[in-house]
Amino acid sequence: xxxxxxxxxxxxxxxxxxxxxxxxxxxxxxxxxxxxxxxxxxxxxxxxxxxxxxxxxxxxxxxxxxxxxxxxxxxxxxxxxxxxxxxxxxxxxxxxxxxxxxxxxxxxxxxxxxxxxxxxxxxxxxxxxxxxxxxxxxxxxxxxxxxxxxxxxxxxxx
Amino acid sequence: xxxxxxxxxxxxxxxxxxxxxxxxxxxxxxxxxxxxxxxxxxxxxxxxxxxxxxxxxxxxxxxxxxxxxxxxxxxxxxxxxxxxxxxx
Numbered sequence: 001x002x003x004x005x006x007x008x009x010x011x012x013x014x015x016x017x018x019x020x021x022x023x024x025x026x027x028x029x030x031x032x033x034x035x036x037x038x039x040x041x042x043x044x045x046x047x048x049x050x051x052x053x054x055x056x057x058x059x060x061x062x063x064x065x066x067x068x069x070x071x072x073x074x075x076x077x078x079x080x081x082x083x084x085x086x087x088x089x090x091x092x093x094x095x096x097x098x099x100x101x102x103x104x105x106x107x108x109x110x111x112x113x114x115x116x117x118x119x120x121x122x123x124x125x126x127x128x129x130x131x132x133x134x135x136x137x138x139x140x141x142x143x144x145x146x147x148x149x150x151x152x153x154x155x156x157x158x
Numbered sequence: 159x160x161x162x163x164x165x166x167x168x169x170x171x172x173x174x175x176x177x178x179x180x181x182x183x184x185x186x187x188x189x190x191x192x193x194x195x196x197x198x199x200x201x202x203x204x205x206x207x208x209x210x211x212x213x214x215x216x217x218x219x220x221x222x223x224x225x226x227x228x229x230x231x232x233x234x235x236x237x238x239x240x241x242x243x244x245x246x
Contacts, residue, residue: 080191082189082190082191082194083190083194083205083206083208083209084190084191084193084194084197084203085191085194152197152202154193154196155181155193155196155197155199155200155202156196
């Protein structure tokens with residue numbers, strides 16, 4: 001059963017893998033946005049919590065698929081890495097760094113525009129914790145997700 | 159340099175089939191992952207000089223008989239001078 005799931009993930013076509021990676025990357029921000037949006041409605045608090053948890057679980061599942069696809073090639077743990085794996089790992093780290101830079105620059109620019117437009121930025125636990133959680137969830141997973149993003153389709157097993 | 163110019167062509171699949179070896183068998187002998195053999199055969203990955211030489215050593219052939227910067231001429235054409243179906 002586990003082997004079937006593993007080999008299915010291993011042979012996922014790149015187009016589908018990229019969709020999963022994109023969904024994993026936007027999953028957490030979407031879950032937080034839904035939580036914030038629904039907080040101001042008359043919806044039952046438990047229902048809001050359930051919706052949030054479902055979105056978070058789906059995101060965690062997708063991140064898990066990314067880790068499973070990488071098969072320890074990022075950490076180099078439990079996998080014999082050959083020269084192609086090492087080159088791919090390097091590319092995945094480089095792409096992660098580039099993506100992270102883009103996100104940080106965009107976030108800094110957005111904050112700068114917001115503050116210089118006469119608004120006051122208030123940093124409290126409610127706004128700081130989701131950002132911190134994003135770092136905790138995504139920074140370790142980013143290289144594995146990027147590896148799943150860049151690797152071309154596996155050749156047929158013959 | 160264009161993608162086509164950068165591509166290293168190879169006869170790995172033909173040589174492997176000729177010897178009745180699976181990708182896994184070749185990969186195990188070379189100490190690499192079997193997927194890497196597939197990626198090299200498909201032209202999606204260009205091996206390092208060290209790996210190319212190791213592959214040549216494994217097949218007991220000169221490296222230029224396996225890898226080339228130009229598209230490979232079919233072995234039958236190269237050995238017997240028979241024209242390939244594409245006329246190469």
